[in-house]
Amino acid sequence: MSELSAQLPAAKPKLQLARFRDLALVPAILVLLVVGFIVSPIFLTAGNLLDVVQQQTELGLVVLAEALILIAGRIDLSLESTVGFAPALAVALIVPASSHGLGVGLPEWTAIPLCLLIGALIGLVNGALILKLRLSGFVVTLGMLITIRGVQLGATGGQNLFDLPASVSYLGSATWLGLPASVWITGLLFAVGIVVLGFFRQGRALYAIGGNSDAARAAGIRVDRVVWTVLVLGGVLAALAGLLMAGRLGSVAAAQGQNMIFTTFAAAVIGGVSLNGGKGTLFGALCGVLMLGLVQNILTLAHVSPFWYGAINGGIILVALMLSRLTTGKAQD
Amino acid sequence: MTQPAAQARDISKRFGRTLALDGVGITVAEGSTHALVGRNGAGKSTLVSVLTGLNRPDSGQVSFGGEPAPPVEDREAWRRRVACVYQKSTIIPTLTVAENLFINRQALGGGSLISWPRLRRRAAELLDEYAVAVDPAAMAADLTVEQRQLVEIARALSFGTRFIILDEPTAQLDGPAIERLFARMSSLREGGVTFLFISHHLQEIFEICQEVTVFRDARHILTSPVRGLSKEDLVEAMTGEASGLRTEGNRSPVAENSTPVLKVSGLGLPGQFQEVDLAIRPGEVVGIAGSASSGKVALGEAIVGLRKPVHGEVQVSGRRLRPGSVPAALAGGIGFVPQDRHKEGLVAGLSVAENATLPIAHKLGRFGAISPGRRRAVAESMITDLAIKTAGPEQDVAGLSGGNQQKVVMARALADQPSVLVLIDPTAGVDVRSKENLLDAVDRAAGSGTGVLVISDELDDLRPCDRVLVMWHGAVAAEFAAGWTDGELVGAIEGIGESSE
């Protein structure tokens, strides 16, 4: 029987490693902590690290959205435009024309629900085009990205929206139990996501669909309905990210969220989420987000010229990819 | 009279230009094992997809136990009524074996929270029950084709539904695994479970089925009790012509002293096979048989570059091939049929013509441009030669029936007039008559000087071989010259005729 057992596809030690694939980025994060400590004494203070985390919450939510969509085997490029458009439209419907609003004058309390609803609608339309008309998800969401961004620019004439409703400013500045509200919100959503994707049939369905959607359908999963739900959820999360960003900055910039999609993909892929679907975890994606935040922070503390940020960030992304390839031993795709 | 377990009436289904089902019906009596047979492309798998709610028929009704079938949107309701092993793999490669076994019911009925240790334990029990030697925590992508098939079967039988459909479950299994499957099916049948069973191995129909339905060209031809039917009757119903089966090919004997076209020396891959030596002369057809654990498939894959051997070398026409490289093997003059046609055999989304002519694309035009006219002409002759049933050379291969996809893979292997052909399970899923076409094509290739290696357990594939090697636990254990009897070969494959331990 020894021959037979030699044929078993996974030997024990490999299996142990596979279980820790999630933790692949933890060593890299530890290295960054050490580097940061050497670069500046301020780095390892609670205040600084908290700043890093808070700054990453908005990206974190978009990465959460994109990771869910990628795991289900789809792609959404329009998330970054939702980050700008959803809060912009919601705010414009509320604030007076003097603050560059549309002069509709909806009540202030509607700001947050309205914004999330707009995000959901964008996801809904994406889903309709992709699932009902069977159009390519890449092109649909690319078109959506350009359109929405354009509408926002056209309608605001490139101006920022000021005088945010109190509820929005509150979200961006409140602290709950000593931590910024945005950290609580993002942390909680990640925690819920990790539990649902790890331990609930509904969450596992995303992996099944991303891995082989025909097989998922045969197994009784309502593939289209799940994918549509995920796209809508993605829009809502991106809109929430936009709210946090607007609240933190005190206005909605015309270019809010611009170019965020690149960092989003970088964080997700560094964190082990496959662009081919069916692979990766939200915990991994979260590690990717934190890693990018730490790098950014260290560069700032080391007084590196901002003109070099792009090059260094890009380099770090490539190195991180190679590192996680080494630690997991699995080809990325 | 009790209601039939499943019934379909007047089902029609069209895919574009192809009418896949033309007003067919089937009635599967409660507690029976009902066979569905027909040539490749007859519409069997299409009926299966209708009976499992994956495809909505254009017209017609399905009922289970006398009650109309649920709407196709309600997947859960379908799953309670019918379980199925589909012809095309429904394993999800990115998930573990355990999760695949309990896909979409991972919580095992215990609330909605999944307990992974419990899931793995239950999976291990289930795999044990079916004697599948697979680690439940392994990724499904790492399984062999046989292991994947066994996992699918174990899963379908474990649902506890009263009606189970098996679409060519035995095409990828070795003898002992088939025996185990049949034993399990008959014990379930005693418990009242009803089966619809599809296979191109007609002897299996006679072994386990009570009734048989024959489809031909999308139409229902006959339904009859198996008892009293002969194999010839069945073949006649399937093909529509009274038939003598294959006459043995009449290749001229191979020249004794010619230099080998394929020479394998000391080839080894730890855990799979060791120290394999093999020489095939031009025009010689050599078979390799062996059980799933014999390493024969891995050997074939190492020869064609799908796996990288650790020891030894492969020479084609005296030139050494770079190990583990498919392009090097192709350039060296090897044509091959891989075991997994979906992974290594076909490019879904490309047409039949493009797939079949992939290796000769550079010869179909000048300066790297492909002349569509010439490709079409070449493809059309392949389609007639191998009796590929397709709407035309431009059809997407993904829309072909399983057996016809297999023929396209074969056409591709033969396209470049290779000096060596390596065929792994070349007739898996191919109907009795088309099998003859394929074997004739192999004969013709050998006749023109190609050395052929056939890796298979199918006695029909091995019969035309000049000699058959039997592998056992990674080494060649026996050799038979043409003229062996079924009994001695099967004995050697299962390791009982030989004192090989």
Ligand SMILES: Nc1ncnc2c1ncn2[C@@H]1O[C@H](COP(=O)(O)OP(=O)(O)OP(=O)(O)O)[C@@H](O)[C@H]1O
């Ligand atoms: N998705 C599809 N698109 C286009 N044509 C299809 C599709 N599915 C099936 N067909 C066509 O319908 C016919 C019946 O196919 P089906 O798969 O039911 O055959 P089968 O009897 O199962 O054959 P096999 O024995 O080879 O598995 C074939 O001609 C096939 O080309």
Ligand SMILES: [Mg+2]
């Ligand atoms: Mg079929």
